[in-house]
Amino acid sequence: MNMDHVAENGLVLLGCGKMGGAMLQGWLAQGLPPTSVSVIDPNPSDWLRGTGVGINGDLPENPAIVLIAVKPQMMGEALPTLAAMGNGTTLFVSVAAGTPIAAFEAALGAESPIVRAMPNTPAAVGRGITAIIGNAHASAAQVDLAEMLLRAVGQVVRLDTEDQMDAVTGVSGSGPAYVFHMIECLAAAGEAQGLAPALAMQLAQATVAGAGALAEAADETPAQLRVNVTSPNGTTQAGLAVLMDEETGLPPLMRKTVAAAADRSRELGQ
């Protein structure tokens, strides 16, 4: 199974907001024909209307893939729409935080092939990372198909057990928001040191983007890259003494942040 299989049999996207839209953008850029995509969304955006995909019209009877990208809180309303779709060969892929595979099996039938996935919004620029796990009825070829589709918008990792999904959500699903907030804080701190707002934001954005690109491209570990910036008794050492404090610095704060997000993911699954 490959992208041709999806193009021939169709892809249904349930919910085209920030995450569904980011992935659709990536697939269309990779050459998935818009005519093979059917979107169900109550308020289609102008961007979506301009793509040429089918919107809130007739759906293919047995699409290759149904991608579920509605909020977990809307799942109860959305699942009956899905139950009418698929004949055992359609693969259902959910990106919803918290919602367990068992909830989809209960609504769609235990024989339905289902892949649970946790992507992130850098998918919009092809730089996402998605963790996936299939249910017992998803064949190896179907999990491969989900992986191929998600690779079009970034990296893909496979999980051994579904319970890892809560921690993944806390790290990479929500993670972009932590990094965006770090940019905001770095810029605000620059302003507090007397820089103009636009200059402080430019410095903060370029520093986070550049450090991320270097961390990905370099052979050294992030720890070594940090050491490379830190001259003995210099400015970075002074700054890091605050940031790396085990009592008041980033390590305990990041542990609490990721734990809170993972706990919320577990809660959404109740």
Ligand SMILES: NC(=O)C1=CN([C@@H]2O[C@H](COP(=O)(O)OP(=O)(O)OC[C@H]3O[C@@H](n4cnc5c(N)ncnc54)[C@H](OP(=O)(O)O)[C@@H]3O)[C@@H](O)[C@H]2O)C=CC1
């Ligand atoms: N945003 C992110 O960074 C990530 C999100 N996710 C998951 O992706 C899913 C979507 O999140 P996100 O894109 O942020 O949310 P959005 O609210 O941006 O998108 C959800 C979309 O679904 C539409 N919708 C609501 N009800 C229905 C329905 N019954 N049938 C079809 N469409 C419906 C919404 O329309 P309307 O707005 O008009 O209600 C909206 O366009 C969530 O489950 C979330 O956990 C996963 C990883 C990362």
Ligand SMILES: O=C(O)[C@@H]1CCC=N1
């Ligand atoms: O905030 C959320 O619940 C979703 C899941 C991961 C990122 N956004």
